[in-house]
Amino acid sequence: MKHYLSLQDIPDFDKAILEAIALKKDPLSEKSIGRDKTLGLLFFNASLRTRISTQKAAKNLGLEVIVMNFSQEGWQLEYEDGAVMNTGKAEHIKEAAGVLSGYCDLIGIRAFAELQSREEDQKEKVLLGFATHASVPIINLESALGHPLQGFADAITITEQLGEKVLPSLNKEGHVPKVVLSWAPHPKALPHAVANSFIVAMKRLNVAFSITHPKGYELDPKITGDTPIEHHQDTALKGAEIVYVKNWSSFKDYGKVMVEDPSWTITSEKIGNAQCMHCLPVRRNVVIADNVLDSDKSLVLEQANNRTYAAQWVLRELLKTMP
């Protein structure tokens, strides 16, 4: 593993999940592996869980952590090759990435989709700019297109809940649990990153995975592939063991909010016996009702807690490749 840009950077997903669960049981077992090494965390957007769980994970490995809110504390970055920098942007990604590689042994980057232009967002200019121009491993703390620390933590959570039968290498036959990703309403236009990474994660597990959303909310077909899509939420949720809830804006009519239909809000009645997941922050009673979040059907705190061990596994793997 050179960088951790997407879930595809984890070569053996089953093994990674099992190792992360083992780390959770003994988080300080490798406290010296990061000694005298520095993790830089660069935030271009707000962050609670990612900010703190990644710091926690780093400290569990003995790493020093330097946090920087790049937009406020640093300089506006230019990403275009050959740009004549006579406007507001004071520093080019080439220098920023090069300089930080001299100070940090690993760099985490959070930079959301701007949802103004699909073409622009698909360039992943911040994440890939750093990956291209830095000489140290880059970790995706949520980019325009993916949130692979979340997707990994979600897979860990599902494995803990449903058991190792969800890991293809351990159980290629037998009962296959049903997992549904359900769109839900939200007052603001949100990126696709979390949904994308959850889909990628589910494709690597032994689950019967499907997606439900109103018409017009199709995600990137390159990511959904042959995943079944059902436009009737009730039909989709029937028999599910896990319902993963998430809002996203339109991919086709890029970044637009098409529907805010409150009948898509996830309630206790809708999910029946299924367990409910969400990456947080969650708008209560808009995305998911109190009667789910305040019940034992909610796995949201477990997911957040597993962010630490997902990050810790990733950091450890990257540290292993260093002298």
Next chain:
Amino acid sequence: MKHYLSLQDIPDFDKAILEAIALKKDPLSEKSIGRDKTLGLLFFNASLRTRISTQKAAKNLGLEVIVMNFSQEGWQLEYEDGAVMNTGKAEHIKEAAGVLSGYCDLIGIRAFAELQSREEDQKEKVLLGFATHASVPIINLESALGHPLQGFADAITITEQLGEKVLPSLNKEGHVPKVVLSWAPHPKALPHAVANSFIVAMKRLNVAFSITHPKGYELDPKITGDTPIEHHQDTALKGAEIVYVKNWSSFKDYGKVMVEDPSWTITSEKIGNAQCMHCLPVRRNVVIADNVLDSDKSLVLEQANNRTYAAQWVLRELLKTMP
């Protein structure tokens, strides 16, 4: 001690003061008690002394510290039960507190009074929201109604200055020093938190305590209780050994500035031989004159310095309760 929300959470105040003074003499004596534990510090408002003294205290105990300026770096929080979250607030206190409890072993919170509505401020929604929904100890770094780390540091400072005779358990008779809390003018409307905690602290010491302020500036009678109040500042200050100076806005006409009368500014002439205290930041020549602050009558730097040991004592007591 489960949380440190107010001075009442310190069961034996005399003992706590003496132990904090002992910590000050040997601050690194318990450097391993916080090892592998994490303190999260959440700031909803500006902070200099609290921010840095609490970090210093934590590091003296071997704690890891994660600082977050919540308003800028995180998500806007909703505090109402049952809220339909379709406005600007992205995350509910239930999730924020629950998630942070997974990452941090202790959480400190600073959230000032907004001074818009007495009813709202008295709910202490931020501090008590975290105390209710977190599963780890919460430390008050100044809330709407109190600043108990400041009140504790003030009591430590007074004990250092006046001697152990101010501790009721050590001297129930003899000379009782006079301590006066004096209102002073200020161009902005300020909260009541510091004054409130100072009053609570003084009631637990063996001092003759009174308050002086212009008419209309009465503090919450539930807090002042039977403390003598004198509206003539000169009369009030006569014979005082300690004058604690602080501005606050009206409690009755909630959050309003009624008077900016410069004759209430504390000067060297007014305090005579008394020593002068203030929590800082202080507006020079508005609240307190240069001829006090630049003289050896000023205890303000000692008070600030004692913030470290107040915080360190609180953190240590909370750590003692942990496995």
Next chain:
Amino acid sequence: MKHYLSLQDIPDFDKAILEAIALKKDPLSEKSIGRDKTLGLLFFNASLRTRISTQKAAKNLGLEVIVMNFSQEGWQLEYEDGAVMNTGKAEHIKEAAGVLSGYCDLIGIRAFAELQSREEDQKEKVLLGFATHASVPIINLESALGHPLQGFADAITITEQLGEKVLPSLNKEGHVPKVVLSWAPHPKALPHAVANSFIVAMKRLNVAFSITHPKGYELDPKITGDTPIEHHQDTALKGAEIVYVKNWSSFKDYGKVMVEDPSWTITSEKIGNAQCMHCLPVRRNVVIADNVLDSDKSLVLEQANNRTYAAQWVLRELLKTMP
């Protein structure tokens, strides 16, 4: 060394450069010298390199680091003696510096020139305010008039590139390399701090140093002294081994941008065989062309990397004076 306010605070510059180069080879060789000591870093302006390289340097010495973005996280400071503080400024430098001296063993300060008034900037009110009122060593992380950590790192970089012959104590005769400081255009008015410190550094090396800039861009004559100034850039650059590029605004017509002449942009053609330096951030294709920055003529990343060892040397020297 009591403080590190300017390059003049380094008594033996040759020795300091050689020691910093030695630290670079073995940065963890003194990991315990800062143990149980705290460095406070106060930023009044944006910072990338200074922020992170100084943290890195501190951690290499075992120091605890507390970072504060003073303008957003703290209180607005008053610097005038005797001010009646009834406007927006909540805290006086006297208290801020005094209080922080109780929490930190060393304090670094970044506060740029405001470029509104030469008289005001020349007072260095932030840096000198802290140096006057703090009781611990102050480190200049770029002030109105100087950037001595940058100037020191630049001298380290030049010594690494040109060899020890640039150190007067080691080679008082023989080949004297030519070093030119060239002004370059920039869309914004920039301070003089970096240029000032570079000039001071070059005067302490065994180099043939000159400056080139358009007429009207003369720097403070007290700093340039008898340094040759050439207004034809091409003539100036002829035979140079090092070209240090930097924009600054007018000193005479204080803080104004007089010229944005693109013919002053540094290109590969202009610098010939010289190596190119810049403190970063750099506006590509305005200050320096891509064909320089993307070539092996560019030393900008080495300069940035050497910031760590410049800071580490300074911190170590200051720590040596402490009990």
